[in-house]
Amino acid sequence: MSSAYGRIVTGANVRHNVTATLQTFFPSYLAEIAEASGRTRDALPAPESWHMSDLVDNWAGEQLPALVVVSPGFLGSPTIQSKSLNAVFDIRVGFVVASHDRETTRELAELYAAAGRACMMQHQSLPYLSEGVLQRGISSGIDLLDESYDDAPTEDSRTLGAATVTLGVHVDGIVDIRSGLQEPDVDPDPLVDITATYIHTRKKPL
Numbered sequence: 328m329s330s331a332y333g334r335i336v337t338g339a340n341v342r343h344n345v346t347a348t349l350q351t352f353f354p355s356y357l358a359e360i361a362e363a364s365g366r367t368r369d370a371l372p373a374p375e376s377w378h379m380s381d382l383v384d385n386w387a388g389e390q391l392p393a394l395v396v397v398s399p400g401f402l403g404s405p406t407i408q409s410k411s412l413n414a415v416f417d418i419r420v421g422f423v424v425a426s427h428d429r430e431t432t433r434e435l436a437e438l439y440a441a442a443g444r445a446c447m448m449q450h451q452s453l454p455y456l457s458e459g460v461l462q463r464g465i466s467s468g469i470d471l472l473d474e475s476y477d478d479a480p481t482e483d484s485r486t487l488g489a490a491t492v493t494l495g496v497h498v499d500g501i502v503d504i505r506s507g508l509q510e511p512d513v514d515p516d517p518l519v520d521i522t523a524t525y526i527h528t529r530k531k532p533l
Contacts, residue, residue: 333506336465336498338398341416342379344464345394345496347455349420350377350380352445353394356442364438371438374422391487392439395421402472402495415470418494420447425485429478432488436476440490444474447494470495 358368375393397419405414422439426432448471453464473493478486 331506331508334500336501338345338400338416339379340465341418341496341498342396342398344453344455344466345418345494346377346379346394346449347422347457348450348453348464349394349396349443351454351456351461352446352450353366353442355419357439357445360438361443361530371435373444391423391425392435393423394443395419397421405501407504410503410505411500412504413467413497413499414501416496416498417472418496419466420492420494422490422492423487424489425487427485429486429488432486433476436488436490440474440476440492444471444492447471447492453496455518466496466497468497470497 346520354373357371357373361371362368362378372392374392376390376393378393378395380395380397399417399419402415405412407413420443422436422443424432424435424439426435447469451466451469453466453469454461455464456462471492473491474497475491475493477489
């Protein structure tokens with residue numbers, strides 16, 4: 328992006344960064360949680376699919392376990408500090424798992440959520456690997472807001488379950504209000520000619 332505009336952070340930037348951090352560290356946390364629960368370290372497989380949309384109607388067997396990162400927007404109103412606009416993004420990290428019965432599926436969902444929660448809270452700057460080099464992410468801090476578990480409809484040979492970890496991801500400088508164009512950089516000819524329109528109303532007699 329041109330330096331004239333300064334930094335502009337989108338919701339997609341934050342979701343991609345959260346996903347990249349999870350792809351970098353989450354498998355290691357799964358192994359640790361598996362061992363802590365009395366399983367072998369490879370008992371909890373890494374996600375087979377990663378999504379940044381919750382518009383998934385059907386979970387094919389080869390897609391599970393799945394990890395979903397979505398955001399409905401800001402938490403509260405952005406603040407201005409030192410002419411920088413700062414915001415907290417509402418980030419939902421969801422885990423979809425499957426097993427042969429409801430009890431086992433619920434436990435799996437809880438284990439995946441615990442691994443995701445620990446991964447996020449211990450990497451609050453959202454670091455991630457890029458071409459073998461660990462990069463710092465765009466977050467200045469993370470709040471853990473909620474963790475929930477849901478049972479999904481049972482299919483022919485498996486029971487689906489889900490867990491959601493809700494986070495407040497702080498991002499400083501989503502817009503640099505000191506920057507911006509001083510003059511338009513487009514030809515004004517194609518711009519819409521705005522003229523005033525007046526609407527006259529007349530009261531009808533009662």
